[in-house]
Amino acid sequence: MKNRLLWPILALIALLLLNLVVTPSFFALRIQDGHLYGGLVDVLKNGAPTLLIAIGMTLVIATRGIDLSVGAVAAIAAAVTCVHIGTSPDVGTALAGMAIALVLCAVLGLWNGFLVAGLGIQPIIATLVLMTAGRGIAMLVTEGQIITVNNDAYRQVGAGFVVLPVSILISLAVLGLVALTTRKTALGMLIEAVGVNPEASRLAGVRSRTIIWTVYVFAAVCAGIAGLMISSNVSAADANSNGLWIEMDAILAVVIGGTSLAGGRYSLTGTLLGSLIIQTLTTTVYTIGVAAEVTLVFKAVVVITVCLIQSPKARAALSFRKVAVS
Amino acid sequence: MTESPPPVVEMRGISLAFPGVKALQDVDFRLFPGEVHALMGENGAGKSTLIKTLTGVHTPDSGSVLLAGESVAFSSPGQAQQAGISTVYQEVNLCANLTVAENILLGREPRKFGGIDFPAMRKRAAEVLARIGVHIDPASVLETHPIAVQQLVAIARAIAVDCRVLVLDEPTSSLDAGEVAELFRIMRVLRDEGVAILFVSHFLDQIYEISDRMTVLRNGTLVGEHLTSELERRELISKMIGRELGTLEAIEDASERHSVSGPVLVRAEGLGRRGAIAPFDLDIRAGEVVGLAGLLGSGRTELARLLFGADRADSGKLIVDGTPLHLRGPRSAIAAGIAFCSEDRKGEGLVADLSIRDNLVLAMQAARGWSRPVSRKVKDSLVEKYLAALDIRPANPDALVRTLSGGNQQKVLLARWLVTEPRLLILDEPTRGIDIGAKAQIQQLVTTLAAEGTAVLFISAELEEVVRIADRIVVLRDRHKIAELDGGSTIDQVVELIAGEPVPEEVAS
Amino acid sequence: MTALTTRLPARFLPVLATVVLFVLTFGAGSIRYDGFASGQVIANLFIDNAFLIVLAAGMTFVILSGGIDLSVGSVVALSTMVTAAGLRAGWPVPLVIIAVLLIGSTLGLVMGVVIHKFDIQPFIVTLAGMFLARGLCFLISVESVSIKDTTFRDVATAVIELPGGVTITYNVVIALVVVLVALYVLHRTRFGRTVYAVGGNEQSALLMGLPTARTKVGVYVISGFCSALGGLLFSLYMLSGYGLHAVGMELDAIAAVVIGGTLLAGGLGYVLGSLAGVLVLGTIQTLISFQGTLSSWWTKIVIGALLLVFIAVQRGMIRGRRRQGAIAS
Structure with missing residues (x-):
């Protein structure tokens, strides 16, 4: 386990050091009005939605699944909440809107779970349905408009501070909760069992379907919360751009963190590292003054490098050792 | 068997190590043209590794492979095939989504104008199939045929090229008796044509029926090479497991049959599932070992899966402790104290x-x-x-x-x-593909469990094992339960039942 | 031979379903709207989707082999960018074309090699390829670059007149040629049959001595080439190069292939199905634009629903086949 995380840790340290060289003030933290500011805080804040989605994605991937629809689900959550809030400045309206959105997300997760666990459709294609249709649904909700809101309660989710930005606290809380739940109960082991061998798990009496269903619902709810963060941060819902490609970032974070797309063993710590690497990378590219769009090139390079380092075949080829082909 | 022709394959001093395991150590192996040569050994003896070294999947760390006297070093199965060494594996290694003709000839297909000449390909495939007496449409898709036929297609592929060496790695494990006989007929035809056949099987009967010579491996080392006619079964077993003969006898004597008359624990009344197993009645008592005998495809596994709720029954009912139990899945069976070890461990x-x-x-x-x-x-x-x-x-x-x-x-x-x-333990082929030592331990365990009051449903393809271990034997044929025998029955009695007149076709489907 | 005649339809069923669907949607449009059932509307379907047809043909190879290629949309964007930038820099048109096709094929080759040699999931590798290609676009230019080269513009606007006054562009001809070549390669060559074999059972294909390595890498080269070619067609269609061109087009290509009846697990499917899939997608778009009051997002929702229906049908077919196989064995 420790070995698996070695490379992501090194990659993250290297990126952070690079930032230190380029921007000596990168690690500096300052407190202003009781709020913590600084380069590291920015990384965490901007990475919070991705981390949140990646946590859900980790569990989905552990069951041999994948959820491509999370970006669209995030957009739907943002759209529903903002349309519900409308011009109202009330706390109650904001809370109700968010509650409605998250319940809706849970339903969408149920739908994905139904396709995967109920009908037995390949996860990548089952969630492709909602990935395609979901954005259409979000646009249907907003009628193709960008919905701006002016609601202080809602703004707290993505832009608020309790010493640290609220979004960071939410993501870390969810991470902690998931880590605790999977480790202190048998959920983690059962998820891995289902991921490694679904049929054997079924015959051992594991409620595979329930578990698969649970992780998709959880992933969708995480996506919903992330969608709220994103839209709350700018006080607007844009069905076209909210959460666009965030599923890819989340999957990358999971894979960089050492969880195999083939399912089975997973690492939440790895996912945290993966998210941080991706976000730090984005920040780094920005701070060294390259066009933000070019981040994509760096992302590609990092992904391939980390994957190559983790691939047993690549390692064997590099060290010129003979591989046992079985 | 005279030794006049030189060996077509000669492997000398082969050693191969994987991380942490010495798979082969200084193994010599010879294969003569026109013979069926059995490669014997327990699991982990190095049989598969030796075969894979011959067919180019593995490269040996040291030692040499000679083909018709010339040193060769294959780096892929493709190269070995081109040199005339073809392999048929235990699982049918063909592409079920392609046609029979493509499966036989793809990679060396007749061509016309740079593309595949399909009419010529089908004709050629039909010729190869005819050579081994198989008559199916070469243009049909492979997956529409039963496994046994697919296996024969695999052999057709192996011999479609100029094949000097044919490696058959446990080809019989999923075939029934009739299909094995068909396979052996084909093997004899090929042997008589001068093909050298390397044969691996766990069934001793088959080995003694078909092979001319055998090489025994143990723990990655060579134990010896013998003519089959000169090596007795007990001697062979002792060479394979390297134990004194007395141990094996002791294991055999350890289990004693007895009839159990306790209360019925699990009762099936007219339980059945279309296409899997015809409705059957069955009582299993606490502390009883019920053996399930029948050929592959007779419905053994299907019966067990119904009792465990792995598949749903569409007729009849299951009664546990006198109360009907509606099995919605394995979970409800487990809750009722039923356990099921599948034959497919992996x-x-x-x-x-x-x-x-x-x-x-x-x-x-x-x-x-x-x-x-x-x-x-x-x-x-x-x-x-x-x-x-x-x-x-x-x-x-x-x-x-x-x-x-x-x-x-x-x-x-x-x-x-x-x-x-569990109160009822269903064991589906628990001893298949494992070494004799572990086999004896598992048999012992079954006896012990029964003595402690657990009911055991014991399924095995090896009749000898079923007869030895069971207090009662249920015989299946063509997806029907046809008889129940007392524990004192002989193998011959069971065989007679299994070999009886086949039931009419419409009931089976 | 009776076996042959009874079994072939079952394999073609998904493709037939797609064709029927196309006829139905098109028929519905013809009944509902005047001027829908004209030759030119059909021709426009091809003109507006020529690049997608080419992409879907390449994607069919990849999916048949059991892989997936998420990079195609980005490679299209990169191709438009290279084309526009190259022409702006005064490169001759043939050089631009060669450069674009080389870049696409090379990207495909690299992804294929990484997937095969290092055993990394195609999903992740082509996802990296997607990021890389799009990032490279922005490296060339963050702004949209318009194409002003006269030769290029001439080709783009040139039309071929068919009997009945229907006109098509050269794009359509190229797309159809690609489909024909793909058809030949998949069904008449060893490479093509090996693609099916690898998709059906890779381990078996390897043990059968088939060149699986070459095939697995090859499909990504083909997909890369098709993406680059699709990018050239897209440049002709848009007459500009831009890093935000063809965003999400990989999803359209995958959707077309799946709606065309190709099994995502690989091993079963046809290029003609993918062509029909593209036409279905195109018809839906045309229908929605004819309707006028329906907003564009309905396209996405309908495509999602169609995907769902086809996946469910495929699922049912696989289950049925398994049941058959279980009884047979």
């Missing part, structure tokens, strides 16, 4: 990437649900108990099950169910 049994510990407690944990974890203390004591009781090696609870040998994997699977203290 696919349906173990979770290969989890540790021995996790695999051991999986069923117990599943029954409790995820929110009530088995405590670490309980886990450790269970693991400790069963590692010792079943002699599981390595005795390291954190070892991944994937890394264990077949016999030890089977024991882990057994232990998983023993942990749940």
Whole structure:
């Protein structure tokens, strides 16, 4: 386990050091009005939605699944909440809107779970349905408009501070909760069992379907919360751009963190590292003054490098050792 | 068998090591044209590794391979094939989505104008099939044929080229008696044409029926090469397991048959499932070992799966302790104290990437649900108990099950169910593909469990084993239960029943 | 031979379903709207989707082999960018074309090699390829670059007149040629049959001595080439190069292939199905634009629903086949 995380840790340290060289003030933290500011805080804040989605994605991937629809689900959550809030400045309206959105997300997760666990459709294609249709649904909700809101309660989710930005606290809380739940109960082991061998798990009496269903619902709810963060941060819902490609970032974070797309063993710590690497990378590219769009090139390079380092075949080829082909 | 022709294959001093394992150590092997040569050994003896070294899947660390006197070094199965060494594996290694003709000839297909000449290809395929007496449409898609026919297509592919050496790696394990006879007929035809056949099978009867010569391996080393006619079965077994003959006898004597007259634990009344098993009645009593005998495809596994709720019955009912039980799935069976060890250990049994510990407690944990974890203390004591009781090696609870040998994997699977203290334990081929030592241990365990009051449904393709271990034998044929015999019955009696007149076709389908 | 005649339809069923669907949607449009059932509307379907047809043909190879290629949309964007930038820099048109096709094929080759040699999931590798290609676009230019080269513009606007006054562009001809070549390669060459073999059972294909390595890498080269060619067609269609061109087009290509009846697990499917899939997608778009009051997002929702229906049908077919196989064995 420790070995698996070695490379992501090194990659993250290297990126952070690079930032230190380029921007000596990168690690500096300052407190202003009781709020913590600084380069590291920015990384965490901007990475919070991705981390949140990646946590859900980790569990989905552990069951041999994948959820491509999370970006669209995030957009739907943002759209529903903002349309519900409308011009109202009330706390109650904001809370109700968010509650409605998250319940809706849970339903969408149920739908994905139904396709995967109920009908037995390949996860990548089952969630492709909602990935395609979901954005259409979000646009249907907003009628193709960008919905701006002016609601202080809602703004707290993505832009608020309790010493640290609220979004960071939410993501870390969810991470902690998931880590605790999977480790202190048998959920983690059962998820891995289902991921490694679904049929054997079924015959051992594991409620595979329930578990698969649970992780998709959880992933969708995480996506919903992330969608709220994103839209709350700018006080607007844009069905076209909210959460666009965030599923890819989340999957990358999971894979960089050492969880195999083939399912089975997973690492939440790895996912945290993966998210941080991706976000730090984005920040780094920005701070060294390259066009933000070019981040994509760096992302590609990092992904391939980390994957190559983790691939047993690549390692064997590099060290010129003979591989046992079985 | 005269030794006049020179060997077509000669492997000298082959050694090969994988990380942590010496798979082969200084092994010599000869294969003569026009002979069927059996490669014998327990699991882990190095049979597959030797075969894969010959067919270019593995490259030996040292030693040489001579083909017709010339030194060769293949780096892929393709190269070996071109040199005339073809292999048919246990699982049909063809592409079920392609046609029969493509499966036979793809890679060396007749061509026209740079593309594949399909009419010529079908004609050529039909010729090859005719050579081994198989008459199916070459243009049909492979997956529309039963496994046995697919196996024959695999052989057709192997001999479609100029084939000097044919390697058959456990080709019979999924065939019934009639299909095996057909395979042997084809093997004899090829042998008489001068093809050298390397044959691997776990069934001693088959080995003695078909082979001319055998090479015995043990723990990656060569034990010896013998003419089949000169090596007795008991001697062979002793060479394979390297134990004194007395041990084997002691194991055999250990189990004693007795008739059990306790209360009925599980009763099936007209239980059945279309296309799987015709409705049957069955009583299983506490402390009884019921053997299930029948050929592959006779409905053995299907019957077991119905009792466990792995498949749903569409007729009849299951009564446990006198009350009808509606099985919605394995979970309700488990709750009623029924456990099922699938014949497919890798696919349906173990979770290969989890540790021995996790695999051991999986069923117990599943029954409790995820929110009530088995405590670490309980886990450790269970693991400790069963590692010792079943002699599981390595005795390291954190070892991944994937890394264990077949016999030890089977024991882990057994232990998983023993942990749940089942009242009825269904064992589907628990001794298949594992070494004789582990086999004896598992048989012993079954006897012990029964003595302690557990009911056991024991399924095995080896009649000898069923007859020896069971208090009562249920005989299946063509997906019907046809008879029940007392424990004192002989193999001959069972064979006679199995070999009886086939039931009419419409009932079976 | 009776076996042959009774079994072939079952394999062609998904493709037939797609064709029927196309006829139905098109028929519905013809009944509902005047001027829908004209030759030119059909021709426009091809003109507006020529690049997608080419992409879907390449994607069919990849999916048949059991892989997936998420990079195609980005490679299209990169191709438009290279084309526009190259022409702006005064490169001759043939050089631009060669450069674009080389870049696409090379990207495909690299991804294929990484997937095969290092055993990394195609999903992740082509996802990295997707990021890389799009990032490279922005490296060339963050702004949209318009194409002003006269030769290029001439080709783009040139039309071929068919009987009945229907006109098509050269794009359509190229797309159809690609489909024909793909058809030939998949069904008449060893490479093509090996693609099916690898998709059906890779381990078996390897043990059968088939060149699986070459095939697995090859499909990504083909997909890369098709993406680059699709990018050239897209440049002709848009007459500009831009890093935000063809965003999400990989999803359209995958959707077309799946709606065309190709099994995502690999091993079963046809290029003609993918062509029909593209036409279905195109018809839906045309229908929605004819309707006028329906907003564009309905396209996405309908495509999602169609995907769902086809996946469910495929699922049913696989289950049925398994049941058959279980009884047979």
